[in-house]
Amino acid sequence: MSELIPPRLRDDCFAMPQGVEWVPVDEALARLRDALAPVTQTERVASAAASGRVLAADAVARRSNPPRPNSAVDGYGFAHEATGAGVQRLPLAAGRAAAGQPYDGAVPAGHAIRILTGAILPEGVDTVVLEEDCATDGRIVAFDGPVKPRANTRKAGEDVAEGALALPKGHRLRAPDLALLAALGIAEVEVVRRLRVGVLSTGDEIVGEPAEPALPHQIYDANRPMLLALAAAWGVVPVDLGHVRDDPALIEAALVRGAAEADVILTSGGASAGDEDHVSALLRAKGTLSSWRIAMKPGRPLALALWSGVPVFGLPGNPVAAFVCAAVFTRPALSLMAGAGWAEPLAVTLPAGFTKSKKAGRREYLRARIGADGRVEVFASEGSGRISGLAWATGLVELPDEAMNVAPGDPVRFLPYSGLGL
Numbered sequence: 001m002s003e004l005i006p007p008r009l010r011d012d013c014f015a016m017p018q019g020v021e022w023v024p025v026d027e028a029l030a031r032l033r034d035a036l037a038p039v040t041q042t043e044r045v046a047s048a049a050a051s052g053r054v055l056a057a058d059a060v061a062r063r064s065n066p067p068r069p070n071s072a073v074d075g076y077g078f079a080h081e082a083t084g085a086g087v088q089r090l091p092l093a094a095g096r097a098a099a100g101q102p103y104d105g106a107v108p109a110g111h112a113i114r115i116l117t118g119a120i121l122p123e124g125v126d127t128v129v130l131e132e133d134c135a136t137d138g139r140i141v142a143f144d145g146p147v148k149p150r151a152n153t154r155k156a157g158e159d160v161a162e163g164a165l166a167l168p169k170g171h172r173l174r175a176p177d178l179a180l181l182a183a184l185g186i187a188e189v190e191v192v193r194r195l196r197v198g199v200l201s202t203g204d205e206i207v208g209e210p211a212e213p214a215l216p217h218q219i220y221d222a223n224r225p226m227l228l229a230l231a232a233a234w235g236v237v238p239v240d241l242g243h244v245r246d247d248p249a250l251i252e253a254a255l256v257r258g259a260a261e262a263d264v265i266l267t268s269g270g271a272s273a274g275d276e277d278h279v280s281a282l283l284r285a286k287g288t289l290s291s292w293r294i295a296m297k298p299g300r301p302l303a304l305a306l307w308s309g310v311p312v313f314g315l316p317g318n319p320v321a322a323f324v325c326a327a328v329f330t331r332p333a334l335s336l337m338a339g340a341g342w343a344e345p346l347a348v349t350l351p352a353g354f355t356k357s358k359k360a361g362r363r364e365y366l367r368a369r370i371g372a373d374g375r376v377e378v379f380a381s382e383g384s385g386r387i388s389g390l391a392w393a394t395g396l397v398e399l400p401d402e403a404m405n406v407a408p409g410d411p412v413r414f415l416p417y418s419g420l421g422l
């Protein structure tokens with residue numbers, strides 16, 4: 001009779017089990033990047049309503065900014081050639097040049113004219129002196145020379161010239177871009193159709209809505225509101241596919257609906273290979289599935305699948321792991337699919353305000369924030385069910401795949417939430 005021999009216990013639940021192939025984060029990212037393609041449909045929209053949209057074609061200036069040479073200040077304009085060093089006293093021409101009220105005469109050499117900020121330079125004017133540097137009695141204006149030629153003026157097209165590239169294809173439009181498009185007379189832009197992202201939660205223990213009663217063995221769905229809000233923050237259209245129990249028929253119906261209403265589906269829970277992991281089982285049976293064991297903490301199980309041609313991200317169920325996987329993998333992937341290219345997170349190097357020793361072989365993400373002393377502090381617990389740590393944090397510390405001992409003051413890589421699009 002053979003005796004059952006258990007594997008030796010390990011003190012670290014995140015230690016990598018033997019016999020499992022671990023994919024380093026960078027390799028998983030590279031594979032994901034190769035596997036995905038942007039949506040191809042485009043539409044024309046009014047530039048003013050295009051905030052957050054991704055340009056499907058280069059935007060080209062229809063007009064120069066500024067369209068004509070003009071004054072940068074309120075003051076007095078004149079031809080530089082007729083001035084020199086020492087005190088200058090120029091007779092004032094009648095009238096004035098103001099923004100929107102061009103002066104239609106010519107200013108004779110050796111004369112000056114009252115000019116206001118934004119006014120087109122009248123004929124005979126190439127230089128402006130600031131009113132604070134002048135004295136005038138209404139007939140003559142006096143100032144100290146010499147003045148630099150073209151002082152306080154703006155050249156036509158000095159910002160952008162007509163016909164120049166204003167913003168490139170693939171650029172995601174933000175508030176400053178709308179200002180640029182308007183200034184350049186670009187009333188409409190060709191943009192990529194908005195990416196639709198379905199979010200589905202599974203699990204018998206999950207109660208879909210926090211307003212509903214929950215029994216002691218049940219927990220509220222934390223991942224779905226988080227993932228829907230992430231999608232919205234990333235400028236894609238969130239599609240709420242709700243929560244379904246661990247019932248293959250219900251999960252299948254939700255995936256069918258997801259494939260009809262969305263370009264990509266995010267699920268959470270059931271990404272690993274446990275007895276109740278119906279999502280993986282279903283995708284394996286009726287779609288295509290790659291279950292990755294990623295060499296990272298948290299968030300090691302990640303399932304990537306195709307369901308009726310629609311990519312499915314099977315994120316881990318633990319909310320911290322779901323968040324980290326979404327930030328690291330889903331965000332750049334959705335950006336690529338939305339036509340804006342693979343999005344690298346913004347990382348800054350800051351001194352650590354903590355001590356930590358990590359092993360080689362996996363990348364680690366700690367919930368972190370910048371303290372009053374400018375150092376990065378990390379949340380007291382690394383448990384991947386500690387949702388309060390995600391809310392406490394303002395970013396993540398990313399520790400490299402290699403072994404590392406962090407001491408206070410050591411430089412660490414901080415990924416602010418804002419740089420992850422939040």
Ligand SMILES: Nc1nc2c(c(=O)[nH]1)N[C@H]1C(S)=C(S)[C@@H](COP(=O)(O)OP(=O)(O)OC[C@H]3O[C@@H](n4cnc5c(N)ncnc54)[C@H](O)[C@@H]3O)O[C@H]1N2
Pocket residue numbers: 201202203205206219220221222223224268269270271272273274277299300301315316317318319321384
């Ligand atoms: N024997 C092993 N067990 C586990 C391993 C392992 O390698 N060997 N990995 C652990 C890690 S790490 C994670 S992460 C989880 C991943 O599991 P699944 O993705 O299959 O997710 P579930 O088992 O369904 O759930 C895990 C955990 O998360 C809670 N959950 C699920 N959905 C939600 C939701 N929408 N809102 C809030 N919380 C949710 C669920 O109740 C579980 O507590 O597996 C470990 N186990």
Ligand code: MOO
Pocket residue numbers: 296297298299300301316318320321384385
């Ligand atoms: O690493 Mo699992 O992915 O903690 O929670």
